[in-house]
Amino acid sequence: MPNVGEIERLVSYFSRFPGMGSRSALRVVLHLLKRKNTVLRTVISSLSDLYNNCKVCEICGNIDVITPCAICSNKHRDSSTLCVVEGIADLWTIERAGFYNGKYHVLGNKLSAVEGITPDDINISGLYNRLAQGDIKEVIMALSADLDGQTTLFFIKDKIENLGVKITTLSQGIPIGSDLEYLDNGTILAAFSQRRGI
Ligand SMILES: [Zn+2]
Numbered sequence: 065m066p067n068v069g070e071i072e073r074l075v076s077y078f079s080r081f082p083g084m085g086s087r088s089a090l091r092v093v094l095h096l097l098k099r100k101n102t103v104l105r106t107v108i109s110s111l112s113d114l115y116n117n118c119k120v121c122e123i124c125g126n127i128d129v130i131t132p133c134a135i136c137s138n139k140h141r142d143s144s145t146l147c148v149v150e151g152i153a154d155l156w157t158i159e160r161a162g163f164y165n166g167k168y169h170v171l172g173n174k175l176s177a178v179e180g181i182t183p184d185d186i187n188i189s190g191l192y193n194r195l196a197q198g199d200i201k202e203v204i205m206a207l208s209a210d211l212d213g214q215t216t217l218f219f220i221k222d223k224i225e226n227l228g229v230k231i232t233t234l235s236q237g238i239p240i241g242s243d244l245e246y247l248d249n250g251t252i253l254a255a256f257s258q259r260r261g262i
Pocket of ligand 1: 136
């Protein structure tokens with residue numbers, strides 16, 4: 065068994081993961097250690113595969129084993145509709161719901177005065193360049209319904225509205241203050257189908 069220092073180091077590391085406190089981190093670490101030859105071995109192998117094979121898509125910012133990613137290179141998807149999301153978890157939430165057939169653009173973050181996240185920290189120039197090519201007719205801004213998400217939405221709108229692309233945003237169904245990634249499929253579908261121009 066590893067010594068206590070090694071366990072504490074791992075717990076401290078895990079406790080910095082999103083949504084994980086020190087108590088949950090300790091539970092996860094002990095769970096892994098108790099199942100060293102089954103779960104831990106599989107997790108190590110999966111992490112190794114992830115490290116060696118995952119790539120950030122050069123077009124949309126999604127993560128896949130190829131770049132451009134499977135979504136960007138899929139010719140059956142609608143290239144005239146672009147859904148802008150804050151993070152990859154949002155993209156995967158929309159994909160899981162299974163109704164959207166356009167392409168995506170991952171910003172990687174949202175503007176936040178509190179956390180010091182500025183326009184330089186989000187992939188707006190990549191979005192602008194894609195739109196400037198002229199193939200995209202509608203941009204769906206699928207950002208969270210909190211202050212930072214809405215600030216980001218209107219900042220981007222100001223930047224891209226001179227390009228003449230239709231800009232819509234998700235409508236009813238998104239509770240105020242909520243992150244997209246936690247919504248169920250039905251709520252996501254309702255929000256998309258009732259989107260409105262801004
Ligand atoms: Zn992509």
